[in-house]
Amino acid sequence: MEPSTEQQQVDALEVMHDVSPLHESPASSKDASSSANRSRLSATASSVQIPPEVHSSHSVLADAGISDFSRWLFLDICCGVQSPLSSALHLLKGDVLRFDILLHELDDLLTDRTYESLLRVCASGLIAYAGASPSCCEYSRLKLRPGGPPALRTPEYLQGKPDLSGDQLLKVQESNMMLERCVQCLRLVNSAGGHSHLEQPHTAMSWQEPVVQQYIEQESCSCVCIAACGYGKDWLKTWMLAATYSEISQLACACTHPQGSHQQIAGAISSSGQFLSRDTAEYPAPLAAEFARIVLPLLTTHGDDLDLVTVQGMLPVKDISSPPFARQDGGGFPSQADWSTSHNFSDCFQVLRKNFFKQIMQDRLDQVILRAFQDRQDQPPFSPEQLAPFKVFMDEYLMAQGLVPNWTVPPDQNLCLHILQHMCVCMGDPDVHLFQYLIDGVPLGIHEKIAPSGCFPVQPHSADFDPPLLTVHHTNWSSAEDDPETVQQLINKEVEAGWVEIFPGTMEEAQQFFQHGLAVGRLGLALSQ
Numbered sequence: 001m002e003p004s005t006e007q008q009q010v011d012a013l014e015v016m017h018d019v020s021p022l023h024e025s026p027a028s029s030k031d032a033s034s035s036a037n038r039s040r041l042s043a044t045a046s047s048v049q050i051p052p053e054v055h056s057s058h059s060v061l062a063d064a065g066i067s068d069f070s071r072w073l074f075l076d077i078c079c080g081v082q083s084p085l086s087s088a089l090h091l092l093k094g095d096v097l098r099f100d101i102l103l104h105e106l107d108d109l110l111t112d113r114t115y116e117s118l119l120r121v122c123a124s125g126l127i128a129y130a131g132a133s134p135s136c137c138e139y140s141r142l143k144l145r146p147g148g149p150p151a152l153r154t155p156e157y158l159q160g161k162p163d164l165s166g167d168q169l170l171k172v173q174e175s176n177m178m179l180e181r182c183v184q185c186l187r188l189v190n191s192a193g194g195h196s197h198l199e200q201p202h203t204a205m206s207w208q209e210p211v212v213q214q215y216i217e218q219e220s221c222s223c224v225c226i227a228a229c230g231y232g233k234d235w236l237k238t239w240m241l242a243a244t245y246s247e248i249s250q251l252a253c254a255c256t257h258p259q260g261s262h263q264q265i266a267g268a269i270s271s272s273g274q275f276l277s278r279d280t281a282e283y284p285a286p287l288a289a290e291f292a293r294i295v296l297p298l299l300t301t302h303g304d305d306l307d308l309v310t311v312q313g314m315l316p317v318k319d320i321s322s323p324p325f326a327r328q329d330g331g332g333f334p335s336q337a338d339w340s341t342s343h344n345f346s347d348c349f350q351v352l353r354k355n356f357f358k359q360i361m362q363d364r365l366d367q368v369i370l371r372a373f374q375d376r377q378d379q380p381p382f383s384p385e386q387l388a389p390f391k392v393f394m395d396e397y398l399m400a401q402g403l404v405p406n407w408t409v410p411p412d413q414n415l416c417l418h419i420l421q422h423m424c425v426c427m428g429d430p431d432v433h434l435f436q437y438l439i440d441g442v443p444l445g446i447h448e449k450i451a452p453s454g455c456f457p458v459q460p461h462s463a464d465f466d467p468p469l470l471t472v473h474h475t476n477w478s479s480a481e482d483d484p485e486t487v488q489q490l491i492n493k494e495v496e497a498g499w500v501e502i503f504p505g506t507m508e509e510a511q512q513f514f515q516h517g518l519a520v521g522r523l524g525l526a527l528s529q
Contacts, residue, residue, distance in 0.1 A: 071314060072128035072300045073097045075121070075189065077182055078109070078135065084283045085131060086305075088292035093301040097121070097311055104307050109181050110174060117308060122188035124315045128298040129245065130189040130196040132182035133281075138175040139206040155205055179206055183215045190219055190244055195298065197221075197243035207240070216242045224248055227255040229262060231287040236262040239283075247294050251287065348427050355393045394419065401426050410439045430454025446470075447516060470519040472507070477524035487525055 074096045076086040081103065086096040099118065101107045108114050121127065143151035152172050153160055160172040186196035198215065200206045202225050207213070216223065221242040228235040230253030238255070241248055255262075283291075360366060363386060372381035395405045403425065406418035421435035431454050437443065443450055452458050480487045494500040503510050511518050 070300070071095050071126055071302065071304065072298065073126055073304075073306065073311070074295060074299055075099065075127045075130035075185075077118075077130065077132040077185060078178075079103070079131075079133070080282060082282055084285065084288035085291055088285070088288035089296060089299065090303065090305055092292055092296050093303040094292065094296050094299040095302050095304040095306070096299075097127070097306045097308070099308055104309075107308060109178055114308070115181055117312065118185055119188060120315060121308065121311050122185045123192050125192045125194075126311065126314060126316070127189045127192065127194045128300075129194055129295050130186055131199065132186055132196070133199040134178045134182045134206075135175065136200050136204045136206055136281075138172055139179075139204045140201065141203045141205060153205065155208060158205060158208060176209070179209060180211050183211050187215060187219065195243070195245040197241045197245070197248060199239055199241050202238045202240035212242070219244050222246055222249050224252045225254065226251050226287065227253050228284065229255050229257060231284040231290075233284050234263050236264060245295070245298075248291075250294060251290060349423075352393060352397045356390060359389050359393070398422050398426075412441075413438070470517045472518065472520040473522045474520075475522070477522050479525040479527075480523045483525055483527075486527075487523065490525075 072095065074086065074089050074094060076083055076096060077099045079086055079098050079100045081100075083098050083100070083103070086098050089096050098104075099107050099109075101109070106114060109118070122130065138152050143149055144154065151161070152164060152168050159176070160169050164172065183198060186198060189196045196219075198212065198221075215221065221244055224241045224243060226239045226241065228237040228239075236255075241251070243249075365382065365386065368386070369381050391407070398405045398419075401422075403422045405422070407416055408418060409415065410417055417435055417439050421432060421439075424432040424435060433451055434453070437450075475481075476487075491500065495502060503513070505513070507520075
């Protein structure tokens with residue numbers, strides 16, 4: 001038996017409740033459509049008031065001189081062959097970008113290179129509105145009913161049922177990857193100042209995926225249910241759009257017909273020989289036309305119908321003199337890579353840096369190191385004679401700071417660690433004591449304490465505790481015990497390579513030999529086809 005209309009509405013509300021705590025009634029305003037064409041609107045009923053001084057990302061980027069933004073596009077991801085939403089907008093001269101492998105062979109969202117290109121477009125600020133309708137075939141609850149194609153996942157096993165074959169598991173993984181990549185594209189559009197929606201059937205299991213629920217919650221989406229019969233189709237079908245643009249709520253409608261009024265979809269075969277559920281994936285023309293009317297004010301109207309390759313040449317390029325400016329050298333907050341502008345740290349190496357630079361230019365040591373890179377030399381590029389002036393500069397600098405230079409190299413090291421430690425003292429590095437560990441040998445923290453880093457807050461222990469004792473296991477994991485021949489071959493390779501040494505003795509003799517403690521772990525074997 002098919003569920004009643006009332007039961008369908010209850011199911012839809014349950015899905016919406018499970019997805020996120022949304023507002024009770026959609027926030028909509030007909031007057032807002034004209035003023036929202038360049039600003040980011042909140043999609044909740046209790047929307048946050050945007051201060052008048054906060055402009056859209058489009059105008060900010062244009063004012064910064066990053067690019068001449070002459071297009072605000074509608075991006076239609078997984079739009080289908082007919083792409084009804086893009087077609088309806090294009091009839092109104094809206095600028096659209098259709099993305100679907102059924103239209104363009106290169107539009108394969110599962111290909112990393114194509115996905116990266118699409119991410120760049122989504123983050124560029126060119127997209128005013130993006131819609132994504134990834135295939136819900138493997139997420140459809142219709143497959144859970146008898147008479148239809150076999151279900152590869154269930155609500156309890158979203159990542160795939162336990163009894164799947166390799167090919168079936170691949171379908172599950174690809175459908176999940178398609179869904180996640182669509183959501184990431186939509187979130188990038190939002191972060192660049194645009195709007196977006198994700199569309200799936202209201203009962204699809206895809207709404208339970210964590211990435212989808214995060215999108216709905218963190219982007220303050222309105223979940224809009226749309227019954228097919230409200231737009232002239234005799235189908236027992238309801239779409240749901242999770243949209244950041246509150247005006248989309250104008251599309252909402254519910255089925256008010258009695259049970260059994262509409263054509264059944266579950267397990268039904270269409271005239272084309274396919275399951276009817278696949279044919280009903282396309283939006284009705286009245287629905288697409290109403291969507292176009294709502295979204296058109298957000299777009300430019302040059303009548304452009306673009307593809308991903310064409311849009312690549314339209315991406316804005318930031319001028320080198322335009323913000324933001326990146327200065328990161330990996331040295332943490334106290335480190336500053338660019339000293340040509342103002343900053344909050346003391347330039348303690350200013351004299352030393354100027355002396356170094358003057359000597360480098362005098363001896364043209366920059367050319368020496370470039371030649372060493374070009375010739376792929378495996379020896380140090382500078383001779384002791386070339387380094388001598390720099391050691392003099394360093395000695396003078398350290399002695400001026402009250403430090404005695406120490407150029408000795410600790411055993412098993414290739415660096416002058418004492419000099420580096422002195423430099424950390426001069427710059428007030430909070431982790432200067434860590435250099436002593438490199439000089440003496442890094443401790444394990446078993447029989448001695450390791451001083452915490454000075455860059456992070458120390459969390460006090462609630463009570464003193466003893467570290468766990470070293471453990472000796474006398475058996476391996478079952479994976480290693482089940483295939484001892486393979487395990488022995490791998491151990492022999494490790495021994496021959498010098499990574500493992502065999503201890504010639506018993507466990508008791510080993511415990512006596514390693515006086516500071518002995519730990520013996522379990523050996524496991526991981527196999528792959």
